[in-house]
Amino acid sequence: MNTEKIFGYIDSMRDEMINTLGELISHPSFRQEPEEGAPYGRAARECLGSALEICEKFGFKTENVGDRAGLASFTEGEPLLGILAHLDVVPAGDGWVREPYKATVEGGKIYGRGAMDDKGPAVSVMYAMKALKDLGVPLKHGFELILGTDEECGSSDIKYFREHRRMPRWLFTPDANFPLINIEKGRIESRFAAPCRSKKLISLHGGKTVNAVPAFASAEVEGIPEAEIINAAAGSGCTAEFGITSEGGRTKIEVRGVSAHASTPAAGDNALTALIKLLSLINIDEPAKGLLSGLAREFPYKETDGRSAGVATRDGISGELTLVLSVLDFDGENLGGAIDIRFPVCETAASVCNKLDAALKRAGFEARSGGSEPHCVPSDSPFVKTLLGAYESVTGKKGECIAIGGGTYVHGIPGGVAFGCEVEGEDNRIHGADEFIRIDALVENAKIFAAAIAEVCNSDSL
Ligand SMILES: [Zn+2]
Incomplete structure (x- = not known):
């Protein structure tokens, strides 16, 4: 393979790539009301149509799969490799300086919703394919580009695709990070609850989403001296900040911590478990006191590995289990909440659920827990090595595998890894205001993908 020729050809298409990304960004393809022939809303369907039309112009065979996903390929026969990108986005949200649905080219960057997640990477794949096709690079095995339109809202597009089409033996999604x-x-x-009535605990709220460390929690108590609460806060050893105010026999306790994604709880400071600790130290009536003390014992403040609940485990390739008590609410009748656990490949979902449910039972709660198994493609597999080799040859950087607590677009798809496109040290503001991709990266990613496709599809060991 003459990589210089391929890379030169990709360089020559730089302006065209910018325009194509601009076209895709112009569709506000976040999930909207379903319409006839547009299960995720008209904009997502139009964005898919536009991408498939561009692929057709490039001379690829294309296919619309149930208005949910698209296929593009120029090779014959059963594909060995699939590349899975998505064209849906999250809504723009607030704080944009540029226009979210009109690409702005400025300072070597392209701004717009989806520029990095995941329209830019999809464009890089399309131009990698165009280079290989136009230059007649021989490929022994087939490959295909799969374009989904529901990644941000639960990946029902891929579920549908897998029910109607076969996934290639190997695939990667450019919808996460380099190297791989x-x-x-x-x-x-896990959702848990217990009946609870109290004369002293009036209200308690902490956390809104299961998959985040809560930065704020609050409670109201009655008939407990303020001095007792202030002393308990001071003696709790919590770094989260307590705000305590009293009026007419009622005391309001507000706790401010630091939010973090549930897959990296050590980066946060859990306001909710700090509040639980404080409440377990003051003289509340039963059964509230027993339930809160149980939670404080099984899921202590500042503990993120589930040790006390008996679920802690770790392995050499995926690291340690993480646990976040992320939601708790008291409505006057019931005390209930939620827990998020990320566990390493040495464990199974059923075994973790059993241990967690037992811990919640010890604390006095009924629990319903469920989840997904870990996802792993061995780091020494020829597929992974081939992709990392392509990454190293184009970027000159070291190619290494990464283990994460979050899930990517290929979670649960056998033979799937995430390959691109964010890099450490650069915040592309995905899901935020003024999302962007560097134009140099858009072009370089196309080279990495061209090299990866050519090498995987000409491999004799895959
Ligand atoms: Zn994405």
Whole structure:
């Protein structure tokens, strides 16, 4: 393979790539009301149509799969390799300086919703394919580009695709990070509750989403001296900040911590478990006191590995289990909440659920827990090595595998890894305001993908 020729050809298409990304960004393809022939809304369907039309112009065979996903390929026969990108986005949200749905080219960057997640990477794949096709690079095995339109809202596009089409033996998604993510921990979500009435605990709220460390929690108590609460806060050893105010026999306790994604809880400071600790130290009536003390014992403040609940485990390739008590609410009748666990490949979802449910039972709660198994493609597999080799040859940087606690677009798809496109040290503001991709990266990613496709599809060991 003459890589210089391929890379030169990709360089020559730089302006065209910018325009194509601009066209895709112009569709506000976040999930909207379903319409006839547009299960995720008209904009997502139009964005898919536009991408498939461009692929057709390049001379690829294309196919619309149930208005949910698209296929593009120029090779014959059963594909060995698939590349899975998505064209849906999250809504723009607030704070944009540029226009979210109109590409702005400025300072070597392209701004717009989806520029990095995941329209830019999809464009890089399309131009990698165009280079290989136009230059007649021989490929022994087939490959295909799969374009989904529901990644941000639960990946029902891929579920549908797998029910109607076969996934290639190997695939990667350019919808995460370089160099390459080969391990994604398993995930458990648990909901628990117990009947609870109290004369002293009036209200308690902490956390809104299961998959985040709560930065704020609050409670109201009655008939407990303020001095007792202030003393308990001071003696709790918590770094989260307590705000305590009293009026007419009622005391309001507000706790401010630091939010973090549930897959990296050590980066946060859990306001909710700090509040639980404080409440377990003051003289509340039963059964509230017993339930809160149980939670404080099984899921202590500042503990993120589930040790006390008996679920802690770790392995050499995916690291340690993480646990976050992320939601708790008291409505006057019931005390209930939620827990998020990410567990390493040495464990199974059923075994973690059993241990967690037992811990919640010890604390006095009934629990319903469920989740997904870990995802792993061995780091020494020829597929992973081939992709990392392509990455190293184009960027000159070291190619290494990464294990994460989150899940990517290929979670649960056998033979799937995440390959691109964010890099450490650069915040492309995905899901935020003024999302961007560097134009140099858009072009370089196309070279990495062209090299990866050519090498995987000409390999004799895959
Ligand atoms: Zn994405």
